[in-house]
Amino acid sequence: MHISSLRLFDFRNYESADIELSEGQNLIFGENAQGKTNLLESIFYISCLKTMRAGKDADAIRRDCPSAKIEGSFNAYGRDIDISCTITKTGRRLFVNGIPETRPRDHIGLIKTVLFSPDDLQLIKEGPALRRRFMNIAISQLRPAYIKALSEHNKIIESKRKILKMETGREVYLDYLDVLNEKLARAAAYITLERGMFLRELMALASATMIDISQGREVLTIRYNCDSSIEDPCAEDGFERIYEHLKRRKDAELASEMCLVGAHRDDFTVFINGEPARDFGSQGQIRSCVLALKCAEHGIIERDSGEAPILLLDDVLSELDPKRREFLINDASRGQTIITGCDPSMFSELRKGKIFTVSKGCIVNKTEN
Secondary structure (H helix, E strand, C coil): CEEEEEEEEEECCEEEEEEECCCCEEEEECCCCCCHHHHHHHHHHHHHCCCCCCCCHHHHECCCCCEEEEEEEEEECCEEEEEEEEEECCCEEEEECCEEECCHHHHCCCCCEEEECHHHHHCCCCCHHHHHHHHHHHHHCCCHHHHHHHHHHHHHHHHHHHHHCCCCCHHHHHHHHHHHHHHHHHHHHHHHHHHHHHHHHHHHHHHHHHHHHHCCCCCEEEEEECCCCCCCCCCCCHHHHHHHHHHHCHHHHHHHCCCCCCHHHCEEEEEECCEEHHHHCCHHHHHHHHHHHHHHHHHHHHHHHCCCCEEEEECCHHHCCHHHHHHHHHHHHHCCEEEEECCHHHHCCCCCEEEEEEECCEEEEEEEC
């Protein structure tokens, strides 16, 4: 799986850009704030329909322009795929091989990517929202039904919140709250099951990678912190357990005006040698954990889909020591890799590929090894 060409129009700081990429390794080189990350973000967007940064999709439109457009030519599963996406102030228009795509869940996973950015280095220590996002993006590319369940779950949570926060007339909706809870339990049970299986597979691959990185000194394990009523997140009885838990917590939810049960509260904890990495891991150990998780994500997607996903490395090599940097580059060499960076001395491990220089939203130079 690879992207052969990328064209941008009024995307972020690019008025226009046209780039032909190597099927192997690609280095996007330049000083800070020149547009390197924006190139990676455009590929990530037409893969996952998400921006890399917080905010609205419309924020990706170049200043004072009505719209932005991304065009990419890919090869996946033995066929050529042309994707075009126009982002406007009010939405987006997506075309695959000239045919309109109206449902996001029918598109996500068509082109698979794994993104490793400096924000991911906070995956262990920051709040659970970042870890849920990590799980959601990875699983969504493999399981279209997961996207639907996640969307339904979030809509139900929003409806419940509106009822729970009503200042008057809430009692009229108490029966409807029971209906919402049943629907919530079904969606949450499926999400929990998929997350549980993903984390089990992730731990198996990440622990092996961690042993390689640490030369056998450190063992990585993962614990899924899901609904307290769930004994085994990979079991099939999740619906009954979550639904009964929702019934027991109904009064507490009404009193607190908060949704206390659901997949929106899930999290996972990473351990090193049995101790929480967040509390006891050194900076180097935590970065090794994140590196192991990202390599495992890449491996799961490659194994389940049959093709290596496109790996997007956004200025992370400068955050890693030489040993971890070399490990990441060599481990990722199985498929297409697109790397951004400021210091060319860090890329001595790069094999055959292309090097691009970016300046002020323009691709000013290309070198082919």
